[in-house]
Amino acid sequence: EVGAKRLHFSNAGLPYPIVKRGEKTWELELNGLPLGVMEGAEYTELSVDLEVGDFVVFYSDGVIEAMDETEEMYQVKRLLEVVRQADSGLSAQGMVERILQQVVGFVGDVEPHDDITLVVVRCRK
Numbered sequence: 001e002v003g004a005k006r007l008h009f010s011n012a013g014l015p016y017p018i019v020k021r022g023e024k025t026w027e028l029e030l031n032g033l034p035l036g037v038m039e040g041a042e043y044t045e046l047s048v049d050l051e052v053g054d055f056v057v058f059y060s061d062g063v064i065e066a067m068d069e070t071e072e073m074y075q076v077k078r079l080l081e082v083v084r085q086a087d088s089g090l091s092a093q094g095m096v097e098r099i100l101q102q103v104v105g106f107v108g109d110v111e112p113h114d115d116i117t118l119v120v121v122r123c124r125k
Contacts, residue, residue: 014059015061061114
C-alpha cells in the first residue's frame with residue numbers, strides 16, 4: 001500500500017525489539033531460532049504499522065546482560081524505561097547515544113563480557 005509505514009521482521013534469536021511511540025514503549029514479542037542452528041528452520045514474520053515519530057530499537061543481549069561491579073545485569077526493564085523517558089525529538093543516532101550512555105554509566109569500570117550492539121530506526125514523514 002502506497003505511503004504505508006509498515007515494519008516486517010522476523011527474529012533469529014535476538015531479544016525482542018522495542019517500539020517507542022510518544023510516552024509508550026512495548027516489545028515486539030516474536031521468537032525464532034538463531035540463524036544456522038537448525039537446517040530448514042522456519043521463521044514467522046510479524047508486521048507492525050508505524051507512525052511518524054516512532055522509534056524501533058533492535059539490540060543484542062549484551063545490552064541487557066551488561067553487568068555492574070556487583071554482577072547485577074542491566075535488564076530489559078531498565079532499557080524499556082530509558083527508551084520510554086527519552087525525548088521523542090531525538091534522532092535515531094541520539095537514541096543510540098542515550099542508551100549507550102545509560103548502559104555505560106550502569107556498568108561503570110567493569111570490563112564488558114559481551115558485545116553491545118544497537119540499531120535504532122526512526123519513522124519519519
